[in-house]
Amino acid sequence: MRFTYLIYLLYILLLFNCKQPKAYLSKIEGKQIQVIDSIAIDSEIEAFIKPYRTHIKKDLDSVLAYAPNTYSKTDGNFNTAIGNFMADAVFDEANPIFKQRTGKNIDMVLLNHGGIRSIxxxxxxxxxxxxxxxxxxxxxxxxxxxxxxxxxxxTYLSKAHKAHPISKLKLAIDKNFNVVEATINGKKIDKNQTYYVATNDYLFNGGDDMTFFKTNEGFTVLDYKIRNALIDNFKKVDTINPVRDDRFIQIK
Known part of the structure; x- marks a missing residue:
């Protein structure tokens, strides 16, 4: 019995010692493959892609309107022509959708300066x-x-020192960046009134530190991209006319 016990013990030890050791990743190597003109074009893939590329280019290059000048988001400290245009376009295109769904009107629009990615x-x-x-x-x-x-x-806008696009809101600040006047549609803001503010999902979720959207009385998702609102607005006019105005000014 003692001999048999020793045989079993030796067998168990051999069984554990024969297990394969665990593999661990010790090194990762890679190399850069440059995409250059010398790489041969696959004619079959090119032939497959060509009609789609042609269709997309035709759609992207279709003329919707005309701009009499060049407009940039750097053209003003507190409001810019391009920002005003975008905020007003959002109001014009989104308000009918919101009113149809809720029976209410949008009171104001707030977008973000950084969201304007081009001239x-x-x-x-x-x-x-x-x-x-x-x-x-x-x-x-x-x-x-x-x-x-x-x-x-x-208050956020007064301290931001950026021309965040707004529409239907009028704001005046003093030399110390304190709010001295704020109206929506020409009326003073009533703390007890509910206002409907159109914005984008990025800001609604706290982007650019706009945390004031977290405390709200509800919200409506329009399923409408800002880009599509701009396209729809461009299609309605022959020539756009963005201007800087007094919707957000500093009194010195």
Whole structure:
């Protein structure tokens, strides 16, 4: 029995010692493959892609409107022609959708300065222009805010030192960047009133530190991309006319 026990013990030890050791990743290597003109084009793939490429180019280069000047987001400290145009276009295109769904009107629009990703160049405006202006897939959301949250919104704008695009909101700040006047549609902001603010999903979720959207009275997702709102707006006019105005000014 003792001999048999020793045989079993030796067998078990051999069984454990014969197990394969665990493999661990010790090194990763890679190399850069440059995409250059000398790489041969696969004729079959090119033939397959060509009709799609032609269709996309035709769509992107279709003329929608005309710009009499070049417009940039750096053309103003507190409001810019291009930012005003984009915010107003969002209001014009989104308000009928919101009203149809809810029976209410959008009171104001707030977008973000950083969301303007290109200029509008003088000349023909195409679908490509809209994609260059807004390459992201940001969609519009209408957020219900009490007047107290609107106060937080205007305070944010006064301290941001950026020309965040706004529409239907009028704001004046002093030399110390304190709000001295704030109206929506020409009326003073009522802390007890609910206002419907159109913005994008990025800002609604706290982007650019716009945390005032977190406390809200509800929201409506429009399933409508800002880019599409711009395209729809371009199609309605022969010539755009963006201007700087007094919607956001500093009194010195």
């Amino acid at each position: 509008i160049s003088k000349g023909n405006i195409t679908t490509r222009t809209a994609f260059e202006l807004m390459p992201f897939e940001n969609s519009l959301i209408v957020v219900a805010l009490k007047g107290s949250q609107i106060d937080s919104l205007t």
